[in-house]
Structures are given as structure tokens and as C-alpha cells.
Amino acid sequence: MRLAAALLGVLLATPAWADDCPLDLGRGTGWVVFSDHYLMAFRSDPLRIEVGEPFALLVNVCTRRSGAAELLAVDANMPEHRHGMNYRATIVAKGNGRFRAEGLLFHMPGRWEITFDVRAGSESERLTHDIILK
Amino acid sequence: MIRLLLLVSLLAAGAVGVRAQHLLDWSAEEIRAVGQHGPWPPPPVQDPSNKVSGTPAGIALGEHLFNEPRLSGDGRMSCATCHQAGREWSDGLAKARGAVELDRRTPSLWNIGYLHWFGWDGAGDSLWAQSIRPLLDPREMNGGPTRAGELLRSDAAFACGYERAFGSRPGSDDERLLVDTAKALAAFQATLVSPRTGFDDFRDALLAGDRESASRYPLAAQRGLKLFIGEASCNLCHLGPRFTSGEFGDIGIPFFVRPGEVDPGRHGGLGRLAASPFNLLGKYNDDASGSNARRTRHVQRQHTNFGEFRVPGLRQVGRGGPYMHNGSLATLEDVIRHYSEVSPDRLHSDGIPLVRPLGLTVEQSADLVAFLRSLDAEALARPSPAPLCP
Numbered sequence A: 001m002r003l004a005a006a007l008l009g010v011l012l013a014t015p016a017w018a019d020d021c022p023l024d025l026g027r028g029t030g031w032v033v034f035s036d037h038y039l040m041a042f043r044s045d046p047l048r049i050e051v052g053e054p055f056a057l058l059v060n061v062c063t064r065r066s067g068a069a070e071l072l073a074v075d076a077n078m079p080e081h082r083h084g085m086n087y088r089a090t091i092v093a094k095g096n097g098r099f100r101a102e103g104l105l106f107h108m109p110g111r112w113e114i115t116f117d118v119r120a121g122s123e124s125e126r127l128t129h130d131i132i133l134k
Numbered sequence B: 001m002i003r004l005l006l007l008v009s010l011l012a013a014g015a016v017g018v019r020a021q022h023l024l025d026w027s028a029e030e031i032r033a034v035g036q037h038g039p040w041p042p043p044p045v046q047d048p049s050n051k052v053s054g055t056p057a058g059i060a061l062g063e064h065l066f067n068e069p070r071l072s073g074d075g076r077m078s079c080a081t082c083h084q085a086g087r088e089w090s091d092g093l094a095k096a097r098g099a100v101e102l103d104r105r106t107p108s109l110w111n112i113g114y115l116h117w118f119g120w121d122g123a124g125d126s127l128w129a130q131s132i133r134p135l136l137d138p139r140e141m142n143g144g145p146t147r148a149g150e151l152l153r154s155d156a157a158f159a160c161g162y163e164r165a166f167g168s169r170p171g172s173d174d175e176r177l178l179v180d181t182a183k184a185l186a187a188f189q190a191t192l193v194s195p196r197t198g199f200d201d202f203r204d205a206l207l208a209g210d211r212e213s214a215s216r217y218p219l220a221a222q223r224g225l226k227l228f229i230g231e232a233s234c235n236l237c238h239l240g241p242r243f244t245s246g247e248f249g250d251i252g253i254p255f256f257v258r259p260g261e262v263d264p265g266r267h268g269g270l271g272r273l274a275a276s277p278f279n280l281l282g283k284y285n286d287d288a289s290g291s292n293a294r295r296t297r298h299v300q301r302q303h304t305n306f307g308e309f310r311v312p313g314l315r316q317v318g319r320g321g322p323y324m325h326n327g328s329l330a331t332l333e334d335v336i337r338h339y340s341e342v343s344p345d346r347l348h349s350d351g352i353p354l355v356r357p358l359g360l361t362v363e364q365s366a367d368l369v370a371f372l373r374s375l376d377a378e379a380l381a382r383p384s385p386a387p388l389c390p
């Protein structure tokens, strides 16, 4: 059981305005999510998410104004089935906007919505990204 | 001559036509889904939390302990009393019978070593931790905390078998010897891998594009399999080579065990897991890296866990039964009827639409049963174990 669309081979060219917060995840692969205020790049470890197997997410999160932002929480749910994970991720800050969320597990194939709660200063926001597991 | 050729080619076409009738059309997407239920058998179990996992000496000791009634309080009950080789490693009863009748069915041990959560409520996070529970439980073998240690020290054959498996004579630490007993039991149980089945032959042939072999799989089973991976979505939970996610679900089986008393299922199991000195976060985990404890570290107890029970694997399912965690359904036909007619009102959680009445026709129900029965095969008879230290 593997990630349907193999990891999007997004080349994470770092925009000029994000100098202090590189979005490079080290392998040239990953997903990018952004909003009006935030830019975020993440990839899974291991790179391929298997149904029923624990995995971690490496996350870099920045503000559009090129500062490092904070990752508060990572969670996931299956919107069609109205259930979440049976596991709770914990987050370790690696400095300079880099984080590792450990202990995620998708126990079912289908569409999972991953939510990232990010914050810079007093302003927090929820970013989401969908992954389809087959 | 031309006529003859025509006749021959018509006959050939006819033969192909007849054969083609025995194989339904399988889309690339369906073939991929079928492929996920194999290959079989899987590689042997290696449990890093158990240092005797996969070792011949550990397995041999475990098999003898498995059949050893002196591990029980009254000296009359062994693991094999309820987990019988001739009954698919269960007992054929609706509810397990230890020192008293219990509220849940004896789960089969087939393919148990590949799980990550053990027991109907997942209170165990390793096969060895789970094996301690019935040894101690007053309702089951009622062995008490020192019995395993006393047996390993006092019986010459067991003492020798222990030394071969663990590398030293049994010491005086009874809790350690209880854990080691359970680890040997687990090493043995992890070798119980169910045989290849008609489904496996079909799956391999379908993936290899071998239409002739694939067409030997009965049509009813093919139709049932299409339902299983398609409309009925059984494979959302019964997935992978063992036909289980190894996780937990509420499928609308009433969870009152007696008037006014419920079986909380996974919710209770997670409470016991956290309280157990034998869980993978404790000192008896042999995996120094601790990476095998990730599930235990991150699992969360939620109110939706009430009334959830472990999703059982489906290999050998037709030879087992009664069904469900409480043995409340007698036959596979009853199980299919449950899923066909289950009332959403019976579900305890907030309307998770995974389990819904499938409204199957009589033929569809029979097809699903035919498919499930294709997951059965006759296991080779087990020879009695060789003496531990002859």
C-alpha cells in the first residue's frame, strides 16, 4: 500500500523573500503549502507512507515576510469517514522554523487531510493538505 | 480445407470463450486492490522487543510451555486448552472458558505474530506482554506471579531449554522469568502462519496475467471478492495480506455483557496498556532503539474507543467461528447478514458512516461467503514437539 501519487517532485527553489527561512527539506522532494501569511514545506519520513505504519513529518514553516514561524500541532483526519487518527503526533522544534512531527499513523486507505497549526507572533492559522493513500 | 480451418478456428474460439467465462473482467484498479492482499506467506516474524523471537531454542521452549498445564493455578489448564491446533488455534466456543466463562471469544492465533496490538481490546502492545495476561488472570489460568519461575527452576528439561534459549540458567527473579516465559510463548506463537489458499493462487495468477490459472478460482468467489474490494468496502479495515489493519472498530455489535454492564473494548484496553509494567515503554522491551514503541508512545485514548474491538484477520475465517469479539454470531452467513442489515442506530459512535447497511441480495451474500471461504485451507498436521533437552 503506497502513496498514490508518488511524492510530488516539487523543486523547492527558495524565494528571495524567504532568505532567513529556507524551505529546502534536504532531498528536493516534498509538498509546499501556503496561505496569505505562511509558507510551509514538508515531507514524510520514510518518504513513502504505508497504511498502518508509523511515520514522521519533517516540516519547515516560515512567514511570507521571511521569518521563521512556529509549528504548534499536526493532526490528520479522514473527512469522508469523519474520524481522525488513533495516534497523537508530538512535535520537536529543530530551530530556524524546522520541526519534526513524530508518531503519525494512517490506519486506512483513502483521503487523509493533514492539519498544521502554525503561529508567528500572536497570529495563528491552520494550514491543510490532502494525501490519498491507496 | 478452408472449411476445416474455419471449423478449427471456431472450435478454438469456442474453447477460449468457455474458458473466458470462468474469469470475470478485472480492471487494473481491481487487480491492484487484489494484489494488496498478498503475497502469502509473509516473511517470518522478527520482534525486536523479544530477544528469543525467531530463534529455534526460544520457539522450542515456547512450544513446550504452550502445552504445559503446570503453568496454571490448578495444574489443569495450558495455553493449548483454549488455543487448540485442531480448532484453528481457538476453541470453537462463543465465549472463552477459563476458570470461569469469560465475556469474549478466544481469538485464533493464526498469523498473530504480525500484529501490533493484541487482545480484542488491544491492551497488549507485544505478543509476549499479551501472553502474560492469561497466565496471571484469575479468570483464566490463574498461575500467579511466581509459578512460571518455579517451574523453570525446578524442572530439569525446562531449566535446560531456558538456558539454551536465554543463555543462562533460570535465576531467582520471578518477574523476569515470567516475562521470559511469555517471550518464549510468543516466539512459538509467531510461527503459526496460516497456509496458502485458493485465493492466494488466484491473486498470484491475476497479477502475473495468467488467465488460465486465475480462471480456476470459482466465479462466486470472484464476484464476492469484487464486492469485498468494491461496493462493500470491506478492505478499508480488512486490508493487506492478513486482511486486517490491526486497528479497532465499532461495527454495531451490542456491548452489554450483562444488564447494566458493558464491555468498553478498546477504551478499557488502552487504560490497561498504560498501566502495564510489561508494555513496550517499560524495562522488558529488548529493543534498545525503542523505535518499536512508537505506537505505544503515540496512541491516544478517545471516547470513540468505547465499544471498539480489534479488526480480526480473515485467513481461515470459515474454519473458525463463532464470530465477533463476543461470539454472538454463529456462522459466516450471520456475519454477512449483520453487515447487510446493521442498523445505524446500533453504532455507538457519532455516526461514522463506515459501517452502514449494505443491503445485499441473497446472491451477493452467498458470493461474499464463497469469497471468505476461499481464504481457508487445510493446515498440515503438527508433529509433537521434539524433547527440549533429550
Ligand SMILES: [Cu+2]
Pocket: A078, A081, A083, A108, A110
Ligand atoms: Cu477512514
